[in-house]
Amino acid sequence: xxxxxxxxxxxxxxxxxxxxxxxxxxxxxxxxxxxxxxxxxxxxxxxxxxxxxxxxxxxxxxxxxxxxxxxxxxxxxxxxxxxxxxxxxxxxxxxxxxxxxxxxxxxxxxxxxxxxxxxxxxxxxxxxxxxxxxxxxxxxxxxxxxxxxxxxxxxxxxxxxxxxxxxxxxxxxxxxxxxxxxxxxxxxxxxxxxxxxxxxxxxxxxxx
Numbered sequence: 505x506x507x508x509x510x511x512x513x514x515x516x517x518x519x520x521x522x523x524x525x526x527x528x529x530x531x532x533x534x535x536x537x538x539x540x541x542x543x544x545x546x547x548x549x550x551x552x553x554x555x556x557x558x559x560x561x562x563x564x565x566x567x568x569x570x571x572x573x574x575x576x577x578x579x580x581x582x583x584x585x586x587x588x589x590x591x592x593x594x595x596x597x598x599x600x601x602x603x604x605x606x607x608x609x610x611x612x613x614x615x616x617x618x619x620x621x622x623x624x625x626x627x628x629x630x631x632x633x634x635x636x637x638x639x640x641x642x643x644x645x646x647x648x649x650x651x652x653x654x655x656x657x658x659x660x661x662x663x664x665x666x667x668x669x670x671x672x673x674x675x676x677x678x679x680x681x682x683x684x685x686x687x688x689x690x691x692x693x694x695x696x697x698x699x700x701x702x703x704x705x706x707x708x709x710x711x712x
Contacts, residue, residue: 513692517577517685518615519562521684524577525612526559528585532604535592539600541644547647554640557651558660578683584608584676598652598661599669605648606707607673611680613618614702618693649707663709670710674703 530552539549549599566575588608591599616638655661681688688695703711 511690512569513575514687516566517575518684518687519569520575521577521581521680521687522612522615523566525608526555526562528588529604529608529612530555530559532588532592532600535595535602536597536604539597544651551644551647554644558637561637565593570666578678578680580683584673584680587673587676588685592664598655598666600654601648601652602666602669602710603673606642606657606670606710607677609641609645609648610702610705611677611698613638613645614619614698614705624700635672644703645689652707652709667710670706674706674710677702 531554533548533555537545537552572605584603588600588603591603616634619634652661652666656666678699681687685695688698
């Protein structure tokens with residue numbers, strides 16, 4: 505498949521952001537595992553291994569598209585990482601679940617779903633790998649939903665607090681989307697449409 509040089513740069517940027525996001529998720533899941541001395545720690549450790557694998561897959565894509573390697577990621581994505589790392593250092597499980605498993609996984613999963621459809625339309629292959637990655641990302645998000653539902657039901661975390669956190673992380677990731685508009689242009693997408701779809705897929709306790 506031939507790709508124009510400017511498109512290669514933007515696609516390289518997109519996968520650089522995806523790789524960076526997977527590294528955020530990997531680090532966060534490892535920290536979450538240390539916060540829970542129950543069966544959920546096993547899930548977080550498995551998630552960390554899967555995120556590491558995803559990052560390696562995206563890195564290989566970057567090298568295929570842009571041999572010079574990963575591109576610079578937006579400052580807004582670095583700010584997202586800094587916010588969730590502060591929550592990890594505080595051992596704030598609720599905030600990390602909202603920031604990572606709900607918002608970050610929701611955003612990453614949305615991009616992967618869009619790319620998956622385009623790959624299918626153009627019959628570009630790698631179908632098995634794509635489906636595995638999507639299945640795992642959906643599993644991470646679903647697990648986060650269940651954990652937060654349990655925390656709300658047991659009155660460990662007020663739903664108002666969770667909604668507030670969710671909106672703050674959502675605002676951060678929407679700034680990332682704005683910075684990625686030039687990339688979306690190349691793949692025939694729109695940042696505003698991504699925002700609408702991400703918001704529509706949020707759990708009910710994150711909607712005003």
